Amino acid sequence: MSARLIALAVAFVALVTVPYWMPGDYYVNVASQILLYSIFALGLNVLVGYAGLVSLGHAGLFGIAAYATAYMLQIGAGHTAAIVVALIVGMASMALFAVLSLRSTGIGFIMITLALGEILWGLAYRWISLTGGDNGISVRTRPEPFGYSLTSPNTFYYTTLIVFVLSVAAMAVFVRSPFGASLKGTRDQPRRMNALGYHVWLIRFYACLVSGLLTAVSGILFVYYTQFISPQTLALTSSAEVLLMVISGGAGTLLGPMVGAALVVVVKTVVSGFIERWNFLLGAIFVAIVILMPEGLVPGSVRLWRLAWRKLSAPAKTAATEGKP
Amino acid sequence: MTFWLVLTVNSITFGGLLFLLSAGFSLIFGLMRIPNLTHGSLFMLGAYVGATFVVGMLGFQLNFWLAAVLATLTVAACGALAERLLLRRLPGDQLAQVLVTLGLSFMAADFCLMVWGGDPLNITTPAGLGGFVRVAGVAFPAYRLAIIVIAALVAVALWLLLDRTRLGAMIRAGVDDPDMARVVGIRVSQLFTIVFALGAGLAAFAGIIGGPILSVYPGLDQDMLPLALVVVILGGTGSLLGSFVGSIIIGFIYNFGQALLPELAYFVLFMPMLLVLLLRPQGLFGRHVP
Numbered sequence: 001m002s003a004r005l006i007a008l009a010v011a012f013v014a015l016v017t018v019p020y021w022m023p024g025d026y027y028v029n030v031a032s033q034i035l036l037y038s039i040f041a042l043g044l045n046v047l048v049g050y051a052g053l054v055s056l057g058h059a060g061l062f063g064i065a066a067y068a069t070a071y072m073l074q075i076g077a078g079h080t081a082a083i084v085v086a087l088i089v090g091m092a093s094m095a096l097f098a099v100l101s102l103r104s105t106g107i108g109f110i111m112i113t114l115a116l117g118e119i120l121w122g123l124a125y126r127w128i129s130l131t132g133g134d135n136g137i138s139v140r141t142r143p144e145p146f147g148y149s150l151t152s153p154n155t156f157y158y159t160t161l162i163v164f165v166l167s168v169a170a171m172a173v174f175v176r177s178p179f180g181a182s183l184k185g186t187r188d189q190p191r192r193m194n195a196l197g198y199h200v201w202l203i204r205f206y207a208c209l210v211s212g213l214l215t216a217v218s219g220i221l222f223v224y225y226t227q228f229i230s231p232q233t234l235a236l237t238s239s240a241e242v243l244l245m246v247i248s249g250g251a252g253t254l255l256g257p258m259v260g261a262a263l264v265v266v267v268k269t270v271v272s273g274f275i276e277r278w279n280f281l282l283g284a285i286f287v288a289i290v291i292l293m294p295e296g297l298v299p300g301s302v303r304l305w306r307l308a309w310r311k312l313s314a315p316a317k318t319a320a321t322e323g324k325p
Numbered sequence: 326m327t328f329w330l331v332l333t334v335n336s337i338t339f340g341g342l343l344f345l346l347s348a349g350f351s352l353i354f355g356l357m358r359i360p361n362l363t364h365g366s367l368f369m370l371g372a373y374v375g376a377t378f379v380v381g382m383l384g385f386q387l388n389f390w391l392a393a394v395l396a397t398l399t400v401a402a403c404g405a406l407a408e409r410l411l412l413r414r415l416p417g418d419q420l421a422q423v424l425v426t427l428g429l430s431f432m433a434a435d436f437c438l439m440v441w442g443g444d445p446l447n448i449t450t451p452a453g454l455g456g457f458v459r460v461a462g463v464a465f466p467a468y469r470l471a472i473i474v475i476a477a478l479v480a481v482a483l484w485l486l487l488d489r490t491r492l493g494a495m496i497r498a499g500v501d502d503p504d505m506a507r508v509v510g511i512r513v514s515q516l517f518t519i520v521f522a523l524g525a526g527l528a529a530f531a532g533i534i535g536g537p538i539l540s541v542y543p544g545l546d547q548d549m550l551p552l553a554l555v556v557v558i559l560g561g562t563g564s565l566l567g568s569f570v571g572s573i574i575i576g577f578i579y580n581f582g583q584a585l586l587p588e589l590a591y592f593v594l595f596m597p598m599l600l601v602l603l604l605r606p607q608g609l610f611g612r613h614v615p
Binding site: 054056100103104106107108110111112114115116118119121122123125126127128129235236237240243247277278279280282283284285286287290291294 | 358359360411414415418419420421423424425427428429430431432433434435436439547550551554555558587588589590591592594595598599602603606
């Protein structure tokens, strides 16, 4: 446990001092991206990891919160109003998504969320009078909470970090809470949970809302980070990217989605510097991870580590027992 | 009046293409219980491979119909390979299989962009069908009518295959109850490969046949996959009649929606799907709830 605390402290200090040891603004921006995508991946992980419901429409929810922010700012609202409206719109869409897609689980859930995500993409792409179509909407300014301007990479990074730490803490509490336990129950044994008197549908619905809140928060951070939103953000590729973050890192773990987000963002920024074939690589990683390491990198490496540890310590143990008469 | 008539013919033509696309999707779904997310890519791949032969990118030009057959066979082989080499490794794990098809669809999309570039390819209408047919004073493009005839012929052939042959009986048994089919000695896993190849071939055929109307461009896969998905949710999985009726309905909604409510075309397109999900989750003609 103390080793864990030390690791946590080291990670925290490393995150807080990022602007001091990173070589430049570009890398600080990459770090901000990793954090905001981590929040998104944590949000999706509530459904994929803990509820056993795979959503392929989450980019639509991410995008709708981003679009709501951008639209409110475009019609002249203040930042506070824009953020509040975006949260409400994001949560309301998630609730609608949940009501429609929770009619089924498993493959049915994937298909319905995929279709709903495509509807949102289609609306963003075609409803030009509202969304600007392919041209998207630009966001001119970033907010200045209490006079603290977010225009520089460092200040934006710290704001993202605060939101990130809050989200991770909330997730840690959520996972250990009775509600988190009952959610895992509905994932593993829905019938038994029902027989025990739990309202399985309602538990899943609340899980969707938790997921929707984190998704909306990350969507708002995203639109302030890029200061631009276009239909591409809502495309199926984006939904698949965030799903890849969750699955590659390890669904159903707290650390997994963050590792996955870091991996995907780094590979994407590094790779796109050399070649344009990001989608090919994305697909290949996807196939490789699903076939070779289906549980994800974090649980996968833990398993390998334990296996190696046992192999290494096993001969020592037998020698010790032989030594005793 | 002419406007509505032309719109109707276009709708039926598009419905025919959708039927070719979604019949395979529906069969794969019915048998393997997974939505094959590469289906849009197979459509696009068929169109690109066919266009390569028709345009003569390899140094020789082929007749349109010969190119269509070649493209169909090539993509069917690709589908069979993907099923054999990748999906087969994950037996019974439907979630993993869906994710593999998703990964493959990205690889296919990027592969097409790499090989054929970002500019749309136009496929010329096959010789003899470039003109118009006059019916009661209204001119219809002959090629669109030809597509309707082709789709109807394929529908009849598929129905005969599924309803009158031994292979069809085995596929139907696999769709209804795979475990029981295995018990009575049907090699269901072999059926998976056959049905996957058949579905891939049909999608590729739809792609090349639709080429002269839709042209071939990057992103065609993402345009077609949701349509196949909607048709199958609407019609019900594993049902040929369901795909047929669903395709015609969606063909009409898509064309009329584009013409009358262009800004909300996608929204209008997905509305019937939502209604079906709410009122009849197994689809109009399906037996399983996915």
